[in-house]
Amino acid sequence: MPDRTRSVATAGVVGALVALVVALGAANPPTRTPVATDRLGPDSGEPVAEYLDRARASLADTDTDTAEHWALVSLTAELTDADAYRLAVGAPGDPASRVRVSELLFRVPVERVQTPLVVVGVAGPESAARAADVAAGRLQGSAGEWDRQARVDAVSAARLSADCACVVGMTVRGDPEALRALAATPGVRSVEALPADAVFGRFAVVPLLPGQAETVAPGPDDGDVPAR
Known part of the structure; x- marks a missing residue:
């Protein structure tokens, strides 16, 4: 085959491949990468007032939005699991009653002792209880990483078994109106919402603790x- 003929043939093959790739791309557009780096809750060292402003702003950003959002609820004081669930879902007919609780965040308060945060998934009032x-x-x-931590875990477990008021926050999902109604509920310190495209399991959750007043x-x- 003459060189000119071979070049034309090669160009034709390349052109056909390019056209095929373009056609396949149009028929199968790339999917949007889900949000994978989100975080709910205050940053370490962040002033509490700044975080509360940031949480309020996250709800203000949804004024014209009707999609459901994942959100973190931080409480003014620790509650039992049942009381926290009832607080979040509200009374039937209230906008907040459309909120669904996904996780309860437990931390046993012990004076001058750091206790672990334990996150438990829930699927309704019975599992919440x-x-x-x-x-x-x-x-x-x-088993604890050292003796003190083992004792901290043991006292935390004992108090949780006794149904202590140890819920410090919740992960919930709801539409903006419901989340704003929840934020205005007595006992709720803040509600921070993620963008609507956030994917559950791909964001960290760190509640604002009731005892954190000035700086996180x-x-x-x-x-x-204590022994128990």
């Missing part, structure tokens, strides 16, 4: 660990 027992079971199975920082961990 058992969530503290689930959290206790997870800590009872923990770990409290002291120099107190005696």
Whole structure:
């Protein structure tokens, strides 16, 4: 085959391949990469007032939105699992009643002792009422990395088994109107919403603790660990 003929043939093949790739791309457009780096909750060292402003702004950004969003609810004081669930879902007919609770966040308050955060998934009022027992079971199975941590886990598990008021926050899902109604509910300190395209399981959740008043920082961990 003469060189000119071979070149024309090659160009034709390349052109056909390009056209095929373009056609396949049009028929199968790339899917949007889901949100994978989101985080709910305050940053370490962040002033509490700034975080509360940021949480309010996240709801203001949804004024014209009707899609459901994942959100973090931080509480003014620790609650039992059942009370926290009832607070989140509200009374029938209230906008907040459209909120669905996905996770309860437990942290046993012990003066001057750092206790672990335990996240338990829930699927309704019955599972929410058992969530503290689930959290206790997870800590009872923990050997602890050292003796003090083992004792902290043991006292946390014991108090959770006794149905302590130890819920500090919740992960919920709801439309903007419902989330704003929840944010205005007594006992709720803040509600921070993610963009509507956030994917559950691909964002971190760190609640604003009831005892954090000025700056988000770990409290002291120099107190005696009680036996129970």
